[in-house]
Amino acid sequence: MEIIVSKNYDELSKKAASFVIDLIKEKPDSVLGLATGGTPEGMYAELVKAYEAGKISFKDVRTYNLDEYIGLDGNHEQSYRHFMNKQLFDHVDIDKNNTYVPNGKAEDLEAECENYEKILKDLSYADIQILGIGTNGHIGFNEPAEELILPTHVEPLVEATIEANSRYFDSKDEVPKEAISMGIGSILKAKHIILLASGPSKNEIMKYFNNDKISTNIPASLIKLHPNVTIIMDEEAAK
Numbered sequence: 001m002e003i004i005v006s007k008n009y010d011e012l013s014k015k016a017a018s019f020v021i022d023l024i025k026e027k028p029d030s031v032l033g034l035a036t037g038g039t040p041e042g043m044y045a046e047l048v049k050a051y052e053a054g055k056i057s058f059k060d061v062r063t064y065n066l067d068e069y070i071g072l073d074g075n076h077e078q079s080y081r082h083f084m085n086k087q088l089f090d091h092v093d094i095d096k097n098n099t100y101v102p103n104g105k106a107e108d109l110e111a112e113c114e115n116y117e118k119i120l121k122d123l124s125y126a127d128i129q130i131l132g133i134g135t136n137g138h139i140g141f142n143e144p145a146e147e148l149i150l151p152t153h154v155e156p157l158v159e160a161t162i163e164a165n166s167r168y169f170d171s172k173d174e175v176p177k178e179a180i181s182m183g184i185g186s187i188l189k190a191k192h193i194i195l196l197a198s199g200p201s202k203n204e205i206m207k208y209f210n211n212d213k214i215s216t217n218i219p220a221s222l223i224k225l226h227p228n229v230t231i232i233m234d235e236e237a238a239k
């Protein structure tokens, strides 16, 4: 596991983007596993800049996202599909048919999860999987628990997550109570995992990367089992 401490958020974003840019240059039809949340926003902005400067093309890139809120359709401002369009897809030459986000409005959620897992498999999983981390240690929406589910599944959100994510909604009541999330097993199938953490709110949880333990109560700690992990955090998160 490589740990990179960047001076600030701007540097973190540039560093994270540089891994993706190098990958796309080397393999133009790369598969990217993407994350939402505030943390990767700067990285997406850097990727758009690199595209605009003619350094990379997304023409043949395929992407899939970690998760989506149940009950929100792709046009909802807080849906992760909308987030991805706004942050990246609308600004680059990617074919949106090659971008996958679970359908939070699927009538049959179990079938949606199974189908999503099949998509990941057909894509042979991500060359790079980007992850953020919740203050409670969740990745995607895999919440702390005694047992974690390996494939894509429906996950009830815990109170801490609803509270943390309510900042994006008009009120806490509007935050969906469930999500479709890739499981820990599907996340660990990526060839390279890059976890990003920024700011003092991630300080406490990032301490857990200083030891040689794993715990399902800190789902992000399971990435310690993966042979190719890079953690990029800024000084505030690393303090």
Ligand code: GLP
Binding pocket: 035, 036, 037, 038, 039, 040, 066, 067, 131, 132, 133, 134, 135, 138, 139, 140, 141, 161, 165
């Ligand atoms: C959400 C997402 C996670 C993300 C987390 C942290 O709950 N499901 O994938 O890592 O938020 O978000 P932020 O980067 O805004 O702290």
